[in-house]
Amino acid sequence: MPVAFTEEDRCLTAAVSGELDHHGAKEVMQALDRRIDEALPRQLTLDLGGLTFTDSSGIAVLLRAWRRMGQAGGGMRVVNTPAQADKVFQAAGLGRIIRFE
Amino acid sequence: MKMENHVSLEFPSRSANEGFARTAAACFAAQLDPTLEEINDVKTAVSEAVTNAIVHAYPDTLGKIVLKLRLRDDHSLEIVVRDWGVGIADVEQARTPLFTTGNEERSGMGFTIMESFMDSLKVRSAPGKGTTVTMRRKIARRMGR
Numbered sequence: 001m002p003v004a005f006t007e008e009d010r011c012l013t014a015a016v017s018g019e020l021d022h023h024g025a026k027e028v029m030q031a032l033d034r035r036i037d038e039a040l041p042r043q044l045t046l047d048l049g050g051l052t053f054t055d056s057s058g059i060a061v062l063l064r065a066w067r068r069m070g071q072a073g074g075g076m077r078v079v080n081t082p083a084q085a086d087k088v089f090q091a092a093g094l095g096r097i098i099r100f101e
Numbered sequence: 102m103k104m105e106n107h108v109s110l111e112f113p114s115r116s117a118n119e120g121f122a123r124t125a126a127a128c129f130a131a132q133l134d135p136t137l138e139e140i141n142d143v144k145t146a147v148s149e150a151v152t153n154a155i156v157h158a159y160p161d162t163l164g165k166i167v168l169k170l171r172l173r174d175d176h177s178l179e180i181v182v183r184d185w186g187v188g189i190a191d192v193e194q195a196r197t198p199l200f201t202t203g204n205e206e207r208s209g210m211g212f213t214i215m216e217s218f219m220d221s222l223k224v225r226s227a228p229g230k231g232t233t234v235t236m237r238r239k240i241a242r243r244m245g246r
Contacts (some may be wrong), residue, residue: 012161021116022152056209
């Protein structure tokens with residue numbers, strides 16, 4: 001479950017690709033935690049363009065990143081969400097909390 | 102033509118089998134000529150049910166999980182996920198959105214996702230005996246079949 005990071009001017013972009021389920025969620029969470037703590041970005045952009053599948057494990061990953069960014073005083077947005085993932089996130093009401101663009 | 106067909110898969114509660122189980126369910130459901138969205142709904146619901154069994158039914162051991170898939174004459178798919186693990190004392194509570202006994206890697210939204218992606222969801226459980234989750238989803242008949 002690879003996460004590719006790019007950073008510019010304290011804006012961190014994390015591209016998550018492949019299938020994000022319970023099996024791979026811990027690795028993604030740890031990678032995000034570590035990088036957020038190191039970079040302390042003002043803005044985190046989660047790019048889900050390469051995500052081929054997710055379930056409620058993805059909800060936990062997004063909420064954790066959102067909370068961590070909140071604690072660090074930064075913002076978070078999610079971009080390029082595929083239809084399958086979007087349906088999962090919206091069924092959970094995530095659109096009321098997290099900015100999807 | 103009679104649509105009836107079924108398959109039964111048994112596997113240990115290893116998290117690596119989450120991907121296998123949902124992909125197998127998607128392949129089996131392909132016989133109903135589903136849309137991509139219908140296939141994704143089936144994959145998502147199976148992933149939730151199997152993950153629940155892996156995470157909650159057998160917290161400290163590896164145990165047996167059985168996934169049964171059945172095509173029914175009414176052009177629907179029945180999905181049964183069964184385990185012989187710890188069971189759920191209060192099913193109603195377990196089905197409540199955001200309720201989880203898992204750690205922070207779990208969102209507590211598994212049953213909510215299953216409910217919203219399937220037409221019906223039934224959960225039978227007894228502490229110490231295990232849990233059976235039965236879901237049904239009608240697959241629309243499409244033009245040109």
